[in-house]
Amino acid sequence: MRGLVAIYRKELATYFRSPIAYYVISVFLLGTGYFFLYNVFMTGIGTMNETFQNMGVLLLTVIPLITMRLFSGEYNARTMELLMTLPLRPWQIVIGKYMGAVTMLLLMTAATCINLIPLYLYGNPETKTILSGYIGFVLLGMACLAIGQFFSSLTQNQIIAALITVPVLIGLWFIGHLQSFQNSYLLRSLFGYLSFSEHFADFIRGLVRSEAVMFYLIVSAIALTLNAGYLQWRR
């Protein structure tokens, strides 16, 4: 357990001793701020629904910036040789890194709460809907992080890691659109079930469905298991 916590703390130190964390949080806040201003002040509707939708898409582009270096950076700096020869199991490395990335996600998410101030000052938003939107956003982010982290473990080139992660996340976001082209009920259900955006839409509407919660958690668990399995296999 100490090893896992040490990895987690090392990850946080790496984020905040380099410009990564500040850059990613700034880009995300700027983007979210713009969408919030546009959705709320230009339309005059005092909800976060549209903003959450935009935050979801923005997340798909920001996640690879966080995950691309997680393992590729270690291979490149030859520090993977240290991690794999210290008394650590691959799953401890994977979970420690993942916890660091999730902490970044939580900080990014917490920072967007600044938008709620004018919303509550000048409007009458539904707190429960906002809360479920944030829960969905964090779960979506956790699934995306796990996928990005897994792809980062496959290559020592950070750019390639990001270039694989972006289309996969975008594909999983838009895969629900393929339903309209399918006659087969099975395929329609499958595409609907795999769609990141459709599950997220439930949360935005204020529904915290256990099926959607489990979906994101299972996707995260599968990606992290593949990640740890790959590290073990590489030996």
Next chain:
Amino acid sequence: MIALESVSKRYGSKTIIHDVSFTVGKGEIVGFLGPNGAGKTTTMRMIAGYTTPSSGHIRVAGFDMATQNEEAARRIGYVPEVPPLYDVLDVSAYLSFVATVKDVARREIPSELDRVITACRLEAVVKREIFKLSKGYRQRVGLAQALLGKPEVLLLDEPTAGLDPGQIQETREVIRTFGEHHSVLLSTHILPEVTLICRRVAIIDHGRLLAIDSPSALQQASEETNSVTLDVTAPEQPLREALASIEGVNAVSVRPLPGHDSLQRAECQVDAREGVEARIARAVAARWELHRLERQQPTLENIFLRYVGARQVEAPQP
């Protein structure tokens, strides 16, 4: 302390390491010699647990690397060829991270850090970010992390590469001190380093262990490179016959030294037994005037080249 039994490593259809077996005992420093691409780093990585052998067994401090990797890792200090450093961390934060992962008790971490910082002479850079360090300091931070947690086994892959002569001296001293009570396997290109600090030498090439013995035993075993050179005032033919009849002399070549009347330089290939040069001296001095006699022991470099060269002749690589 380290035991390899018939270890092989294959990548696809290509075999990188062929059936390597050797042991390193407690309090022993073993030098691992081989040209580039010989399989030194792969072998070190397998012992350290970074990669697993395709066949065979590796035991470190009594633990099987295949099934008790974590227990073994607690007893290993490993310095890879490129020091594994986190550039954005400062030296102290980096060493604290490694100490924590190595399960050094929380309250002992400061004293443990002090110990390795002093041993590796890092006092001046403790709070400096690693990316600002010179190559020599980076190498020493790499060594310091390996010494954390007082490992029983130290694996060093080219530990003195890139250091200046003073730093090389200090690093050798750290290794020598450590090796008095622990096991050290040291891979290097630098032959004098091996003679200076290693009790035994393992020579590896094309993934095969060619020899493992003490430097002196390897020198003794290398008979054909033992030679005795002497300058004698004597007629050429009788000198040749007299030398060839001495027990222990295998071959003789005699040639006149230019510019010196009747002064001959004779070179005798002798076997490794002691006392051959004394017999030659007695036989020659009894009949002629002996000016100089010198026995040339094979250098480790010659032995290394002989093993590696012989292997290349036996199995030419594409």
